[in-house]
Amino acid sequence: MSDIILHHYPLSTFSEKARLALGLKGLSYRHVIVPVVSPKPDQVALTGGYRRAPVMQIGADIYCDTHLILRKLEELVPTPSLFPNGSEGEATALSWWAERYVFMPALGFIANVNSDLYPDDFAAERKDFGYLLGKKEVAPLFNRYVQQFVGHTVWLKSILADGRPYMLGDDISAADLAAYPSIWFLRKWGPAEAQQWLDIASLLPWVGRVAAVGYGNPTEINAEVALEVARSSTPAMLSIDPDRDPTGLKAGMKVTVTPDDVGRDPVVGMLLGADNQEVIIQRTDPRAGTVNIHFPRVGYDVVEVP
Ligand SMILES: N[C@@H](CCC(=O)N[C@@H](CS)C(=O)NCC(=O)O)C(=O)O
Structure with a gap:
C-alpha cells in the first residue's frame, strides 16, 4: 500500500483520469x-479552499x-x-486540448439529453462554479455542443486512423x-444519444483499451482518517x-493561487517555491495541520497579496 490518498467522486471525469x-x-x-457539490469542509481543510476534484494527498x-x-x-x-519515449510535451499539450475543448461539449451534450x-x-451550484448545466440554459446550445464535439473528435480519429493502439503510438x-474521460462520461450517461449524434463508434476499440487499464487497488477511508494522516x-x-518563478515571485511571499478557468476559489498561503511547472504554498489549518499545497503552473494565477 502506497501513502497515496486520492480525494475524488465517481461521477467526476477528471477523477477518472487520476484513477486510470x-x-x-x-x-x-x-x-x-x-461530496459532489460544495460545501466540502474536509477537502478544503486540506487544500485551503481548492474545491475541485480530484486531489491527491501524500502525508x-x-x-x-x-x-x-x-x-x-x-x-x-x-x-x-505516463510520458513514454520523452513525450511529456506532446502528451501534456494534447491533454490540454482534450480537457479544454472536448470536455465542455460532452458535458453540455449530457446536460441536454x-x-x-x-x-x-x-x-445552480455548478453555475456559480462556471458550468452551464440547467436544462433551459443548455437547450439553445445543443447544436453547438454537437458541432464542437464532432469537429474536435475528427482529430482524435485522425490521430488513431493508422491503426495505432494509443494516441502517441x-x-x-x-x-x-x-x-478518454469525456467519452467515458458520454457512454455512461447518454449512450444511445451519443451513438446517434456524436459518431463515436470508430473510437470504441481505443476506448476499450484505455478502460482496460483499470483503477489499481483502492481502499476506501473516511475524510477524518485522511485529515489525521495530514x-x-x-x-x-x-x-x-x-x-x-518566471515573474520573480520569491519564497516567503504571501500569495493567492486561483484556477484561471472554473471553480475560481483563491487559496491563500505562503509561497515556498515556484518554477515554470509547479507552485508550492504552505498553510496551517486547525484540522489538517501544516500542509504544503502543490499546483501546476499552467491553468492557475499566482498573485502576491500586498
Ligand atoms: N484542471 C483540473 C480540473 C478539475 C475539475 O474541473 N474537476 C471537476 C470535476 S470533473 C470539478 O471539480 N467540479 C466541481 C466539483 O467537483 O466541485 C484538473 O485537471 O484536475
Whole structure:
C-alpha cells in the first residue's frame, strides 16, 4: 500500500483520469469519496479552499489538479510511463486540448439529453462554479455542443486512423487518459444519444483499451482518517528549486493561487517555491495541520497579496 490518498467522486471525469493513472502505475492506494457539490469542509481543510476534484494527498503534501497529480505519480513510479519515449510535451499539450475543448461539449451534450443527472439545485451550484448545466440554459446550445464535439473528435480519429493502439503510438500515455474521460462520461450517461449524434463508434476499440487499464487497488477511508494522516505528517522536502518563478515571485511571499478557468476559489498561503511547472504554498489549518499545497503552473494565477 502506497501513502497515496486520492480525494475524488465517481461521477467526476477528471477523477477518472487520476484513477486510470493510478491504475496504469499498478498502485494500491487509499481514497476518500468527497461530496459532489460544495460545501466540502474536509477537502478544503486540506487544500485551503481548492474545491475541485480530484486531489491527491501524500502525508502532509496535497497535489491539486490532474496535471500535477500525473507528474507526481510519474516521479514516484517511473514505469510504466505516463510520458513514454520523452513525450511529456506532446502528451501534456494534447491533454490540454482534450480537457479544454472536448470536455465542455460532452458535458453540455449530457446536460441536454440526460437532464435528470443535473437536478435544479445541482445545476445552480455548478453555475456559480462556471458550468452551464440547467436544462433551459443548455437547450439553445445543443447544436453547438454537437458541432464542437464532432469537429474536435475528427482529430482524435485522425490521430488513431493508422491503426495505432494509443494516441502517441504503441504505448499508452497521459494524452489517452485525458481524452478518454469525456467519452467515458458520454457512454455512461447518454449512450444511445451519443451513438446517434456524436459518431463515436470508430473510437470504441481505443476506448476499450484505455478502460482496460483499470483503477489499481483502492481502499476506501473516511475524510477524518485522511485529515489525521495530514496532521500527523511533516511535509516532504521541496522537490523544486524554490526561486525559479518566471515573474520573480520569491519564497516567503504571501500569495493567492486561483484556477484561471472554473471553480475560481483563491487559496491563500505562503509561497515556498515556484518554477515554470509547479507552485508550492504552505498553510496551517486547525484540522489538517501544516500542509504544503502543490499546483501546476499552467491553468492557475499566482498573485502576491500586498
Ligand atoms: N484542471 C483540473 C480540473 C478539475 C475539475 O474541473 N474537476 C471537476 C470535476 S470533473 C470539478 O471539480 N467540479 C466541481 C466539483 O467537483 O466541485 C484538473 O485537471 O484536475
